[in-house]
Amino acid sequence: MPTIKELTRTGDLFTSGHRACAGCGGTIILRLLMANAGKNTVVGAATGCMEVVSTIYPYTSWDVNFVHNAFENSAATVSGIETAYRALKKKGKIKKDIKFIAYGGDGGTFDIGLQSLSGAVERGHNMLYLCYNNGAYMNTGIQRSSATPFGAHTTTSPAGSKIKGKMQQRKDLTEIMIAHDMKYVAQATPHNWSDLSNKINKALALNGPAFINVLSPCPLGWGSDPAQSIQIAKLAVETLYWPVYEYENGKYKINIKPKKPKDIEEFLFVQNRFKHLKNEKELIDKIRKHLNEKWNELLNKEKCTN
Numbered sequence: 001m002p003t004i005k006e007l008t009r010t011g012d013l014f015t016s017g018h019r020a021c022a023g024c025g026g027t028i029i030l031r032l033l034m035a036n037a038g039k040n041t042v043v044g045a046a047t048g049c050m051e052v053v054s055t056i057y058p059y060t061s062w063d064v065n066f067v068h069n070a071f072e073n074s075a076a077t078v079s080g081i082e083t084a085y086r087a088l089k090k091k092g093k094i095k096k097d098i099k100f101i102a103y104g105g106d107g108g109t110f111d112i113g114l115q116s117l118s119g120a121v122e123r124g125h126n127m128l129y130l131c132y133n134n135g136a137y138m139n140t141g142i143q144r145s146s147a148t149p150f151g152a153h154t155t156t157s158p159a160g161s162k163i164k165g166k167m168q169q170r171k172d173l174t175e176i177m178i179a180h181d182m183k184y185v186a187q188a189t190p191h192n193w194s195d196l197s198n199k200i201n202k203a204l205a206l207n208g209p210a211f212i213n214v215l216s217p218c219p220l221g222w223g224s225d226p227a228q229s230i231q232i233a234k235l236a237v238e239t240l241y242w243p244v245y246e247y248e249n250g251k252y253k254i255n256i257k258p259k260k261p262k263d264i265e266e267f268l269f270v271q272n273r274f275k276h277l278k279n280e281k282e283l284i285d286k287i288r289k290h291l292n293e294k295w296n297e298l299l300n301k302e303k304c305t306n
Ligand SMILES: Cc1ncc(C[n+]2csc(CCOP(=O)(O)OP(=O)(O)O)c2C)c(N)n1
Pocket: 047, 048, 049, 050, 070, 071, 072, 104, 105, 106, 107, 108, 109, 134, 136, 137, 138, 139, 140, 145
C-alpha cells in the first residue's frame, strides 16, 4: 500500500475548485480514492452532491475519464464500459490496463441504484463500487433515505412533538452486498486514511466486483461543525455507530476494535439532526441496544469465519 508521501505525489486526479461545502466528507473520500486509483481509471457517478459539485459545465474536477449517469444506473453504465474494454482488449485494440469505478451517494446506492448495483455484481464485472454514505438525499434538500439512521431529523422525517425524526432503522447494505457472495466488501470512514486506502487498493487489485461503504460526514445535513467532520467520523467508530470492517474471501475482519467504546450520545449530540432526542431516554436506549446487537453479531461473524 502507498505511504501518505507517495499518495501526495500522485497529483490530484480529483482536483480542487469544486463547489462542495466546507467540511464535506465526500470530497475527502473521492480525493483519496483517486490518489490510490491513478490515471488509468474510468469513473462513473450517480447524480448526487459528489457529481453535482464536481461537474458543473464547463468545469470539472475530474482529471480522468468521467461519465455522468442518471440517479439509478451508475453501476450499469460502468459495467457496460468495462465489458466493451474487455472486448477491445481481447481484439488487441487496447493495450493499457484500466480500472473501473462507479460511485454514488446513499440515495443512489441503497435506494434507487440498488438494482443496477446488484445486477453488476451478480454479472461479476471487474469494478469497484464506492458509496459515500452521508445518510440522506443531501443534494436535493436532506430527504430521508434507507441509510438515514433511526431518530435523525430530515425534511421528510421531521422531528416534532409527535414524531421524533426517522422512526425506522437504517438498511444494512454492507451485509446485503456480502450476501451477493462477493470476494471483497468493506466499511470505512475518511478519518483513517490508511485503512481506507488499503481497502481501495484491495478492491482495485481484485479481478471482479468489490464494494466499499464509506461513512461521509455532511455538516449541512447532519447539522455539525464543518471543522469537526473527521473527528465526528472517528467518533462514529468509537461509539460503534459505524463499525470499520471488511469481508474478504468469506472471512470477516473488524479493522478497528474500540477497547472501551464511547457512549453513543457522544456521537449523537455533536449533530443537530439528533438534538430533539436530548431528553428521549427510551429512544436513545433503543439506538444503543440496536448498535450493541449489531456489533455483537459482527464479532460473532468474525469469530465464526476465522
Ligand atoms: C430518477 C430520479 N429521481 C430523483 C432525482 C433527483 N435527485 C438528484 S440527486 C438526488 C439526491 C441524491 O442523494 P444521494 O444519492 O444520497 O447523494 P447526496 O446528494 O446525498 O450526495 C435526487 C433526489 C433524479 N435525478 N432522478
